[in-house]
Amino acid sequence: MDVKNEIKSLIAKNATTLKQVCIDIQTIKNINIKPNNLTNKFSRKTIKFSEVEDILDVLGYHIEFIKNKK
Numbered sequence: 001m002d003v004k005n006e007i008k009s010l011i012a013k014n015a016t017t018l019k020q021v022c023i024d025i026q027t028i029k030n031i032n033i034k035p036n037n038l039t040n041k042f043s044r045k046t047i048k049f050s051e052v053e054d055i056l057d058v059l060g061y062h063i064e065f066i067k068n069k070k
Helices: 003-013 018-029 035-044 049-059
Strands: none
Touching: 003 018, 003 035, 003 049, 018 035, 018 049, 035 049
8 A cells, every 4th residue: 555645545535635634734733734745755655654644634534454354
């Protein structure tokens, strides 16, 4: 799974932009985050789990861990 592509897909499905997501995170969570910083983190694959959770929260999604069936 590529986090960058998954998040970009969710952003597109919600008819918004990464810039708007960052603005929403700043408003709701009072966290200063810039779109270019996120883009760099996606490219370097250094984005934190908590940052992904914040993005998903703003988009109305959450992460769920499901045990694989054997």
